[in-house]
Amino acid sequence: MVDVLGLGLGLTLVLIVVALHYSEGTEWRTPDDISQEVLERRAETVAETDFPEPMNRSIGGGGGAVAVGGGAEGELEGEDDEDAGFDPAAISDDEVEYFDVEYVNEGETIEVANNETLLEAGEDEGWDLPYACRQGQCLSCGGKVQNGDATEYVRHSNNETLGEDEVEKGYVLTCTAYPTDDLALETNETP
Ligand code: FES
Numbered sequence: 001m002v003d004v005l006g007l008g009l010g011l012t013l014v015l016i017v018v019a020l021h022y023s024e025g026t027e028w029r030t031p032d033d034i035s036q037e038v039l040e041r042r043a044e045t046v047a048e049t050d051f052p053e054p055m056n057r058s059i060g061g062g063g064g065a066v067a068v069g070g071g072a073e074g075e076l077e078g079e080d081d082e083d084a085g086f087d088p089a090a091i092s093d094d095e096v097e098y099f100d101v102e103y104v105n106e107g108e109t110i111e112v113a114n115n116e117t118l119l120e121a122g123e124d125e126g127w128d129l130p131y132a133c134r135q136g137q138c139l140s141c142g143g144k145v146q147n148g149d150a151t152e153y154v155r156h157s158n159n160e161t162l163g164e165d166e167v168e169k170g171y172v173l174t175c176t177a178y179p180t181d182d183l184a185l186e187t188n189e190t191p
Helices: 002-022 034-044 062-081 118-124 164-168
Strands: 098-103 108-113 142-145 154-156 171-173 177-179 183-187
Touching (some): 098 118
Antiparallel strands (some): 142 171, 142 183
16 A cells, blocks of 8 residues: 555656656747847936047946036136147238247347247257157257246147146246247247
């Protein structure tokens, strides 16, 4: 009697296991790249900015990243405003003006046109002035306007080196600085 009961129970268990084995479960497929999917979903929740990828949509940065980006953008715009779009080659003949520039260290005052750099004008006098890139990308040609804020006396066609505060203190890149007023210049001066 006990054997028959045990046999029945055993048989039932075997049937259950076999049934489970052949039954269809719910299918779970792992995406090829979960991390990518998560990144894309997070990216959708972050506002667009004008910054190039990947900075404009920092994952995990959220509002903070956007706020920081916004501030930086403002600064860049501020920096660019001063000389943005200044192209000395576009100055026509009847727009050329001359200004008295005193080269303090050289002990002379010469006339410099507003389409001529402070460096070129000095070199034309035969002075051995310092320079390297001649494109506003280093500091070798640095000089200082003695009158004060250089933005009131020169325009830079390119300035990738001096900060706004340094220019306001009078520093200029003579290789890309064009006079807009009479001024006194100390050559070979850097911040
Ligand atoms: S020579 Fe490099 S910035 Fe003028």
